[in-house]
Amino acid sequence: RHLYGYSGLTLAKWTITICTGLLVGCVAYIISSTQEFIITCTKIWTQKTLSSSLAIAFLGYAVYSIVLVLISSCLVLYWAPAAAGGGVTLVMAYLNGNDIPDLLRFRTLITKIVGTICTITSSLPLGQEGPMVHIGAAIASTLTWMHGEFPNQKKYEDKRTCCSKIHPRAWPFDFHNDKDRREFISAGTAAGLAAAFGSPVGGVLYSLEEASSFWSRKVMWRSLVCTAVTTMLLSWLHKREFSFALPGSLSFHGLQPVFHLQDLPLFLFTSAAAGILGAFINTSHGWLARVRPPSANAISRIVEACGATLVSAAVIFIIPYLFGQCLPVPETNADEEFWFAYTCSVQDSMSGLNMYNDLATLLFSVPHETIKHLLQLGQDVDPYFTVKSLSIYTVSFLAIFILAYGIATPGGIFMPSMMVGASVGALLGCIFRLIFPGANIQPGLHALIGATALLGGVFRSSISVVVIMVEGTGSIDFILPVIMAVVVSNWVAHHIHQHGAYEADLQQLAHVHFLQSEPPRQLIPLTAFNIMSSHVVGFEEIVPVTDVLKVLRSTRHNGFPVFKSSHLHSNDAGGKMVGLILRHQLLLLLEQHAFAEVDLSSVKDSDKWQFPYFGCMNAKKLQVLESAMRAYHFCHCPHRRDLTSRPEAIDELDLYGFFESRVSTKSSHGTIEGGGTMLDARERPKKTFVLDLRPFMNRVPLTVRGECSAQRVYIIFRTLGLRHLCVTDSNGRVVGMITRKDLGLASRKSSVSTSRWSTTL
């Protein structure tokens, strides 16, 4: 349809966007309703068993939890390791331009969904928000996948022709560039978070502020449509009736949005306290990360996960037994499944009221129900929980949360962080109420502020947290206290632990080099010379296949500068950089046998020289080859780009057989083994197989001069989303290359090594 400038491509893109939204909504509904169903069943079973024996109930609960965690951690460790943890960090790294093997595979998606359901229904204090972000990204990525047929050379081996049949038709829509895919994955990320909180605008802002490194108006539109579709579907699924209401699960009532000026210091106190707690969570996570077993050791990781589950189950069981208080169920919402009697008699013999154990109710319930009830503590409402129980709950939940944050199962820290924040806030609110009995203090409001402030302290997001809280609670009246809480807690937390949870995690991942949007301070005294890696391997424009094979086998570089050949040109032109060629381009050229057998010494002037391809390599074929180059990574081991940089990738091309057969027919031997044959031109046979890189190389790669400041290099690299940047001297000769890795390493260097570097130059 080429109507009004709308081609099928645009239609396809919007179709994918809407499908992503719908699928993410379905998955979110499945996860959350499964969680609610199973947790309710567990509560009923526990209640029943408890009346006969505490030991059996605990044993049953612990075994059930451990089995679930065992399933999820085995899946993760033995089938799809990329599905561990929340996944937000890795999605961020991917959207930043890193190559994360297997991150968005279908296998990882399945593991993530199953594993998340197992984890959140077990006793572990982890949530589904982080995994939903990863699931959204993986769904978007899977939908963009149009499995283009990319015929392997082997099929056509008998034809012995340089041009396999690569048709441009194999890729109906060209989603095979990273920019398009990033757009969809950003939208999927937004939809994931929107589904988790029922927050369409919040999801978009989260994707903008945290997850995505590249953003544009187009992405904004795509994300907004995607999140709106997700939210509408979720709203319909929950209520089974079409309505435009938000499905936000935290909706509260009973609070009055009227405060006096004297409440302000209390709000500030709660925000600051939650901010400090947030920074404490980050710090303790950093400490514990050093003690935890390494990921490579699968058995000990599984033992760790099961141990954490056991501790968690024990805490959940024993704490309410020892400290829980029996309170009468409030009349206004007496029929909710939320209230959990546990050790209390279900019906009090004296007053005839239904009773509940407040600590057990807090610990056993579905997390978002708990938060909802904490936020409902208005001025006129009797507190559902005693101060003593709230403080015990806060401490014990925080302990098992820190223990569980970092084990090898899918599970996010968004919901537990909110939980800690809400309970701290509610606790402080209740305490304030005792201290200032006359003042208009609403513990629920303090719980809201505490939850927001803790999110601010842990994640250091600003506007997205504000909007998520507003949309999640479905009430805009409290937006100003929420903004204040975020600002204060960020300020406080920043002085205790410099980085947010995501940034801290990203810094610990050794193989990921995340480039922040602002250049780090460590780069200020450095120049491009200081950070580049000076071991550069390049090719000449017309290069013997043997040289290419040797270099590809001996290095793992992905970009190679192309020079003017020095023996054909005068001194000052020779060695000058004229382009950049990528590893996968070379691999494709080799795979498609796009080389020719020529006498190199007969070439006088490479600028005018025509390359004698085997017959069928005409201009159209060149075009097809070029488009195949763009799609290369999506057809050859799509989720494992790192495989192409193995030396074995060369052997898999199976070129030896080809060469030998050709060589034997022409009875010229020895071209394959041994490089550096350039010097002894006499011994070598006159004709060699050569590749012509000129039609394929990037002729105008961006280069910087060595004197350029490292900060500037960082900004260029980051804003333009580069992978390689050549550093040249004043004569246009390449003296080094800067890759993401070099920048990442330079940013992490401590100031000590920085000063050492500066002095060596």
Add this chain to the structure above:
Amino acid sequence: RHLYGYSGLTLAKWTITICTGLLVGCVAYIISSTQEFIITCTKIWTQKTLSSSLAIAFLGYAVYSIVLVLISSCLVLYWAPAAAGGGVTLVMAYLNGNDIPDLLRFRTLITKIVGTICTITSSLPLGQEGPMVHIGAAIASTLTWMHGEFPNQKKYEDKRTCCSKIHPRAWPFDFHNDKDRREFISAGTAAGLAAAFGSPVGGVLYSLEEASSFWSRKVMWRSLVCTAVTTMLLSWLHKREFSFALPGSLSFHGLQPVFHLQDLPLFLFTSAAAGILGAFINTSHGWLARVRPPSANAISRIVEACGATLVSAAVIFIIPYLFGQCLPVPETNADEEFWFAYTCSVQDSMSGLNMYNDLATLLFSVPHETIKHLLQLGQDVDPYFTVKSLSIYTVSFLAIFILAYGIATPGGIFMPSMMVGASVGALLGCIFRLIFPGANIQPGLHALIGATALLGGVFRSSISVVVIMVEGTGSIDFILPVIMAVVVSNWVAHHIHQHGAYEADLQQLAHVHFLQSEPPRQLIPLTAFNIMSSHVVGFEEIVPVTDVLKVLRSTRHNGFPVFKSSHLHSNDAGGKMVGLILRHQLLLLLEQHAFAEVDLSSVKDSDKWQFPYFGCMNAKKLQVLESAMRAYHFCHCPHRRDLTSRPEAIDELDLYGFFESRVSTKSSHGTIEGGGTMLDARERPKKTFVLDLRPFMNRVPLTVRGECSAQRVYIIFRTLGLRHLCVTDSNGRVVGMITRKDLGLASRKSSVSTSRWSTTL
């Protein structure tokens, strides 16, 4: 305070941020309460006078309106031309990196405030939202201004030394770079919009999505704090009691957020209709802009403004007189000043009810009150206005709005657009109610959807409009229909008129070259060669003052490449670009007399040669000079950077006197007049005054090769915020320069001229 890494700079920045917020809040309160007060007075006066004579009342109203508009347009045209219109477009252009003379001057700020009050209290259908954005930016800019003392050379003329007393202390905090100032101005912009709508998050998102071209986490934080402060202050000012409630003026009640699936087509219809109308407003504005008198002709601009006011006053007076219907005041809100009797008897003699003229009420009232009442039309509420009146109102208001949109007074189109949208929506809602009497149709909801969709159609914003509507109405229940309305209307409007109001305005401004975040399609077939301007003037590293003066006087360029001098170096090094020097750097060097008298022919190797400065020019002085260069634009005619590129700027340096006195003492004459003395070295005196550019030039300017695609150049230019980009050939010699102007011109070229360009190369 160097506590925890917090220096005074950070404190000063936050102080400025909070002060900006407070001041913007005050100004917004003054403007809106003045408007309400005066409009209420006008209504009372009209009501009184009307009982005696219609003609006198009309005359009085018209004269009063015209006098106000006359004041505001005279102020604009004769005192501060940059204050005309909404100002959002120009602020956007400024934040994009354009230099807009006088845009953020204190004089412009005053004119904008006074002019806006005059315009919105007159009969013109213009709002204060756009001007508030401009006012916010101007307040932020004024506060960042620390008037550093920058002693002029003239004071120290008698000392005849090269170094005037420039102290680094003159600038206590270095806000004198464009990046810092842009941050504050972005925050001010956000605060302006937040104040206009009582929408803290919406203001930030508006600044992010529309106004600001460069955005970072820091700016997000600064804007959020700024808007929160503004909103809290406004909320306090309106209610005289501290509360965290939003001051949103559009708050409505009476609507139910429950819809059925069958309402969806009606919502879509309303959204599409409003979207079409939005595109129509843009299109007709484009047409009318060609007919309007040019800005240079002040008298005809004033006549135009007065004419538009007269027409507007006539419409407001006559339409209700002819078509208005008398309705009883609804009992629920009978005591509001909103209801306007006009020609109806205030109290009906038959029923004893208070009556109002519905058309007069719509046309005479404060705009946001009208919108508020349109949004209140719930399912159970009797419509306040008849279908006939609503349709007449829509058409007549649209007509005078299009007429007034573009006259030379301050005034924005945000509120009138919302008004048109709300009335269209309410009208459609009332019609739907008549057609489907059984269905649950709430005209107020359609009014909300219509207002949102019209904003989407006119401005093509996405998420900011959604959040502004949610925060402005104080109700989050309707967020999903609002998102839907924005998406649909944008899609519809995009097919009728390609650009939003701001983009269309920016394209019409000849002296502004706005660079969108995505490169335009016109650039696809072009390369850097095609778009660069090949007339490049450069200097050698050691350059005679006479040459500099001659070039500065004959060109208006702002950046000059610096070459290796060709007569000192071998052929391939000579002419090679080694740096870039800016016009203001040269001007400062000349002003500070940082030159020396040397014999150029004695210089053998410029790389090693030491420049013999007059005694006091040591390393520290060089540093001071450099920091003075950074602050140059903020101390020399700060709001008129364009003045430095006039030829007269050279004469103002008053160098002739200096040269003549120096020359006369040394009795060597003729160095000043006539350039090109390089060739006849014998006739020229041995010693010339020369400037050494090496310590000051930017040694690693970014360069691109001529073959680089124009789109890539655009992206580099835009993301790195460059002003000049040198284009080099493969030997490192400069062949052209690309400036913002070149990119802007190339983007505007039609495809016809593009193809012509391509063929010439």
